[in-house]
Amino acid sequence: MTELGELAGRLRRFAEVRDWEQFHTPKNLAMALAGEVGELLAELQWLTPEESATIMDDPQAAARLRSEIADVMIYLTRLADTLGVDLAEAAHAKLDESERRYTVESYRGSARKAPPLA
Amino acid sequence: MTELGELAGRLRRFAEVRDWEQFHTPKNLAMALAGEVGELLAELQWLTPEESATIMDDPQAAARLRSEIADVMIYLTRLADTLGVDLAEAAHAKLDESERRYTVESYRGSARKAPPLA
């Protein structure tokens, strides 16, 4: 069992035993995911990019960040599971595309276009 | 190497060889993550919850959903990597808390409180 499969399984059982699957439609889970991302943004919104790069040096901020990122991961995993999407496989497939599209030769250090990952 | 570690490593190299690490501050990556979640929401916004539950039966919608979920996973993985957060570990730690907090006895099927996962 992969670590992503294990996490998805734990979340599935968590919902099942509480009879919460009725609430876990893709639409609802996507909203919950967005809500958690909003909380993550709130931790970073007034920092400069440079301050954000060293935020984990502050133990209290680090704990909050870790907790918000965990929430995002939890809802993303649950959403992907309800849709039957394999997160690692989907991410690698997208990266295959991005590597073809954003060739190193053309995009190295380039700021002429918003540098994407995906 | 775990599958999450492998994905994080691939993203790190993807950024390195393009000299894009300069753009990948936690602040910027959190914004990119939120932008991708916005695209995911757009796929589901006009569907009923029931329609959203069968969306993967439509091959074109399924491909778009898979692609948007991949983008979210990519930026979440990259963000966690720049912050030194282990996604699986953080998610399980949060679930340990949730299991203590939302006991099966008290919350089973309950709609008296928004049913959370986290």
Place this chain on the structure above:
Amino acid sequence: MTELGELAGRLRRFAEVRDWEQFHTPKNLAMALAGEVGELLAELQWLTPEESATIMDDPQAAARLRSEIADVMIYLTRLADTLGVDLAEAAHAKLDESERRYTVESYRGSARKAPPLA
């Protein structure tokens, strides 16, 4: 003075007297806006669309909704002000486009395309 101009002016003075203009870059304000929208989503995420349509009948939920919508309006107004965008004018210009694009004849009641406003 229009009501939007008055609100923008009050927000400008609010920031000025606290010396908070330094934090109010468009980038930071857009993140704050997204964070507030996340809180708004959290109020609606587990409701059915039908339940969401009658949520204002519940006085406590109504107060929370009103408060979250106010926060979104506040950051949107402040963001538009820092960018020099007139909210009403920009919205009407966009609607002019939408009226040309989504003609009543072609789009009436149609679910063949996600029904947009903009």
Place this chain on the structure above:
Amino acid sequence: MTELGELAGRLRRFAEVRDWEQFHTPKNLAMALAGEVGELLAELQWLTPEESATIMDDPQAAARLRSEIADVMIYLTRLADTLGVDLAEAAHAKLDESERRYTVESYRGSARKAPPLA
């Protein structure tokens, strides 16, 4: 008729004549709002805060920003209208609270707490 009332009325008629009111539940509109905010973030995500402050000097970026802000305003206005919330009144009520809470004496220039507006 105030400018906000006028915009809300135009949006109401826009939806009515296309028979799109069936899609415009608060839940769906909140998702659409979040989706538009995601597009707004995407315009600003790789910029430094300083670059974001002068983005309107670039005519193409300015047009995109104006258009994204308009979309956010459109869905926020439509959402508030379906909930019976007066945007200007709600924002001023929230600011009354914020002025009491964040006194100039205690918060001037302070970075000890994320400087909020709301």
